[in-house]
Amino acid sequence: MNEKNRVKILAAVAIILGIVFISVICIDTHESTSLSVKSPDTLKDSDAYSVELCDSKGNPIANQNISISFGSNSFNLTTDENGIAVLKINNVPAGEYDIKIQYGGNSHYKNTSAVHHAVILKIEKTRSLDEILQSGEYKKKIGDYQIVEYNYMGDMESALVEDSRGKKWIMSGDGFTSV
Incomplete structure (x- = not known):
């Protein structure tokens, strides 16, 4: 085999190995996740707002950080053993809000996000x-x-x-x- 063919074969092998190496590195092995809102679309002060984080098979994911933001409010929550994160609605002005929910992912799970349109009602104080x-x-x-x-x-x-x-x-x- 002459020197030119040897160089061509080595170059082809190097290119193939490079493609394999890059494709292995670029393949995302993180599992997909999903967020679902468990609360109604209409809320009032003192209600609990809850979201659920699940893997691609629908299994709850515990002990993960979830961020929830709406209006000028921003909260960081942690999912419980059932994959549920709960936010107590307190002193939020009445109005319509687009509630943004985000999960940043980790070394095993992909990040995900959701937006939920909700209405927070004004509550009249009950007098004794x-x-x-x-x-x-x-x-x-x-x-x-x-x-x-x-x-x-x-x-x-x-x-x-x-x-x-x-x-x-x-x-x-x-x-x-x-x-």
Whole structure:
């Protein structure tokens, strides 16, 4: 074999090895991932907003960092053993938001992202029965009164109220009962 052919063969082998080497390096062995929103499209203050991170087979991925951002808010969360990351919605102004969710990936999993359009509703503060009684809003209905006894048991508030004529009323929830 002459010198020219030997050089051509070595060059061809080098090119083939280079192509194989580059293709091995460039093949992405990271597993695909997906993010899915588990929360409704309409939320209110104090709601929990949750997303799930899964691999390509639908298995949850635990202990991974997820970032969630909307408006001027940005949060970093970690998925639990079920692949769920939860954000408590607190003091967020009412409005429509495009919530951006991102997973940066790692040495085993590919990165992924999602955008969820959600509406956050304004919540009116609920006043307790005691606050309403102290405000005097019921004077027009039952005249001057004094609170004789006030009770709070679980979710139920009630008060024994005596008007200026000595008549006693039990005030509970939305109504009055004469005693």
